[in-house]
Amino acid sequence: MRPASKPGFTDAQLATAWQAASLLLGYPDEELLGRRPLLRRAAIALPAPAGTPLTRFLDHLDATPPPDLAADYVATFDHRKRCCLYLTYYAYGDTRKRGMALLRFKQAYQAAGLVLDDTELPDHLAVVLEFAATGDLAEGRRLLLEYRAGLELLCLALTESASPWTAVLDAVAATLPPLTGRTEDAVARLIAEGPPEEQVGLAPYGPGAADSGPVLLPDPVFGGRS
Incomplete structure (x- = not known):
């Protein structure tokens, strides 16, 4: 069954919100800062629950010197x-189970005809949002x-530290259905216990884990198809 989207967002608006959030979660280099006018136009066109926090974060980018943003x-x-x-990381820590979860992300991208180079792990939130926006929305x-509990824990951590990036996570959360009791329980459990700590590396995701080798894609992360 296809998960329900947040009421008030069309698929096109979801793609726009996720693409903007993906870019804004990247390192604030000259390329990202040069995209601010385009990102602001995109944010203004979105429903307020996503557009307003994105605009607020863009205001922060405008008002903060680039060296301070980077630091x-x-x-x-x-x-x-x-x-x-x-x-x-939130669900599996550095355990063997995390390696297999990473492989499932990579396989999902490959099933949509998209491949990721080895410079980035496939569960990075910016990568997942880029895939959702440009690869396979559903x-x-x-x-x-599936990883909503980790997403919520990240948002809580950013909120507690008064981070300006909280606004970007708020925009992403606005595009998703309301939390269920099961997800709230998972968030509470992660807060109480933290990620598992079996230090075995991510070998299951390494060379030979998938059928085909990586292909370098242009920036943003997904710019073409295999």
Whole structure:
């Protein structure tokens, strides 16, 4: 059964919101900052639950010097495990199960005719949003919903640290159905227990894990089909 979208969003609007969020979760380099006018036009055209927080974050980009943006991004996403952008980390930590989950992400992309180079893991939230927006909207939405608990935990961590990137996560959450009791229970369990800690690496995702080798794609992550 196809998961229901948030009321008030067409598929085209979902794709626009997810593409904008994907870009805004990237490192704030000159290329991203140069896209601000286009991203602002996209945000203004979206329903308010997604468009307003995206516009608020773009206001922050406009008002903050680029070196400060870069330093804040690194401090937030590279130095805080609780703000990890890799969705499977929250459910599996660094365990063998995470390696298999990563492989399932890669296989979902390949089934849509898209491949990912080895410079990025396939569960990075920006990559998943890019796939949902440009590859397979229904499958991308399924992945977001499957890892909704991790997504909510990331949003909570950003909110607690008063991070401006909270607005981007708020926009993503606005495109998804309301939380169910089961997801709320999963979030509570993750808060109480944290990710598993079996330190065995991600070998199941490494070379030989999939049938076909990677193909380098242009930026953004998915720019072509195999």
